[in-house]
Amino acid sequence: MPIRWKSISAALAVAVAALGVAACSNSSDDKNEITVYNAQHESLTKEWVDAFTKETGIKVTLRQGGDTDLGNQLVAEGAASPADVFLTENSPAMALVENAGLFADLDKQTLDQVPAQFRPSTGKWTGIAARSTVFVYNKDKVAADQLPASLLDLAQPQWKGRWGAGVSGADFQAIVAGLLALKGEDATKAWLKGMKDNATAFPNNVATMKAVNSGQPDGGVIYHYYWYRDQANTKESSNNTALHYFKNQDPGAFVSVSGGGVLKSSKKQESAQKFLAFITGKTGQEILRDGDSMEYPVASGIAANPALPPLASLQAPAVDPSKLDAKKVTALMTEAGLL
């Protein structure tokens, strides 16, 4: 009996100590440690972080989440945010944080590394990578001459029940934001209504592609690199499919810019700025090219992975990334019954 009592009190002591340690460890003011709210793919950011820590000795803690939830979270946290850097897959969440006045100006060195078309004119954040919208289709279900000429065609009755998209994800919402910026609110509303009638909702791009591959539905709106990634690996989820690029400055040819910014509230400006300079620098962009992410590098003159069609050949419509409105898109999608 006394032995059991001892072990109980030992367990209690450990628990209380753990609680104390954990409570203290949160408020780290160490300049050599930054917190990144990361909505980029975890594996890509980890490659960046490992190389960055190796080069500078600065440790990086990641908080993983989606574009929109982390963006909205930063707005809710305001000046009290524990985040130093914010990385996204798309632009709308960056615009959201920028509009709330939460970003610091980026170092000139960083901005100079990125061509003007891949960053907002304000210089409050920068593009770090890019991805193109594509229509993935099942080769047995859709003949090449039946392919939609425009993204807008997918709202037409002949596509009823035949396509899908990762509706709840930020990726798809960025495409809708592009549509909104290019065609205006009424056209977007009408298109979303057609989409509610025609499309199947999937949790994300990969699930959409996998479903199209198994023939249910015939096609889907996704980003290009999921397909190239699967092709480079087992082809298990893309065997029966091909990609259709809309081109011609169509809203469906929208190229989404992944963003990075430094929070004004960060007490570690120098380390945080260093991190973004690194990502957009030669080493960071080479990691993007050589890794298995298959996203497009946008800075420091690094060309894309040779498996991809060159970025310039995609005839993307021109959209100012800081004009993409995540809030409006969520509201419109909620109104259309998609969220």
Place this chain on the structure above:
Amino acid sequence: MALRTAVVAPRVGRPGPLVTTVALLLVAATFVPLGYIVSTIFSTGLHEAAHLVFRPRVGDLLRNTTGLVVVTVPICVVLGVGLAWVVERTNVPGAAWWGPVFAAPLAVPAFVNSYGWVSVFPTMHGLSAGVVISTMSYFPLVYLPAAATLRRLDPAVEESARALGSGPVAVFARIVLPQLRLAILGGGLLIALHLLAEYGAFVMIRFDTFTTAIFEQYQSSFAGPAGSMLAGVLVLCCLVLLAVEAGARGKARYARIGSGAPRAAARVALGPSVVPVLIALAAVVVGSIGVPMWTIVRWLRIGGAKVWDLTEIGTALGQTIGLAALAAVLTTLCAFPVAWIAVRATSAFARIVEGANYITSALPGIVIALAMVTVTIRWAPPLYQTVTMVVAAYVLMFLPRALVSVRAGLAQVPIGLEEVSRSLGKSGPVTFFRVTLRLTAPAAAAAGALVFVAVATELTATLLLAPSGTRTLAMRFWSLSGELDYAAAAPYALIMIVAAIPVTYLLFTQSRKAAGL
């Protein structure tokens, strides 16, 4: 007043100020999520709130969610009771072996089960898929209490009925089934609440419920009003379930009067029907354990050695064990004062404490997490994204599970022993530690173990509340399977199942020993 307390000998069992304070704090914390939702409704404005609630999407979700509950719960009841009857009351071969096997699915988290089924049937989706997967995950919640009740029933009543000319079917329907009512209602309620709260399993098969939609809203607008309104509807659904169960339970008594001498019932000879029965039992095992295990083994084989990233797995395992252990100890400790009041004090206060506890047990983790994120960010920023906060959420979410066990343990402590200790001059706390805690140690251990497993497989609250850098087993599994990297997710699934096996076995043996329902 002061004089009276001085004169009266220290009464054992009356809750002291410490116990009362802790219980009061817990009750207050219970109402934080509920209060948060109500206050959002008002701050959003009733008009806007109504606009967010009465829209077609909410209709879709309501249809999906009620459809799921209405179809799944009866199937689980029929399956659970049927299996329990076959195992306990027939001469089916290997009865001793089937018992623990039908408890084993509890070790497989529902989202791992979903992953198993989706791997085998990639096009599985919607209501039918939701029903199959949740039935295979949750039927043991009816099976366990039903089997325990069947073992304890006094066969004399059934024999009398048979002597009076009733056939076996009539005996089952009129004598056995009514006595299983508490087991069926309690198990059914638990399953229904699980169905309302489940997130991962249904996202994986593209089946939208209130919980998945709340998470979607959280992802597209953090803690916006639309998500809170959905949470409000979800809470209402839970309260409706609680009311239905309480109404159906009634006030009839089920315990036998007088001591008597219960013996084991004679087992029904199955005869030739033993073959289809065995096939049915095997089918349930294949569906509930076979499919997920086969999938995991298959992905592990495909992934080979490279999916065993030991640093990542080690970190995730360490963080999971740390959080789960902390939550288990704290939750069990918090269960003591509440259980104490429930067992020893019969007052209006005790009823409030109990009632509040029912309400928490009905709140899905996503609602609690959503409330805590918003409350801490606004009013307690230092607690935001801390271990303290996520553990507090675990305590609120899983206190009811610990309570069931601790209360049963406490009820069996003879008050006389405590009175002897007090009369020998020992103080209240000393008596508690020397007498009460020792006698309730097994119950407390069971409670802690239950909470441990619940936390180790928890997903939504952890995703929303945990400090940056936290990657638990469930989080890693979720992010990898979300990228459809099923091979890399497999080790995490396996570790979660292995960790839950001892507790599942403990639950199984406890259910056989349980003294009353």
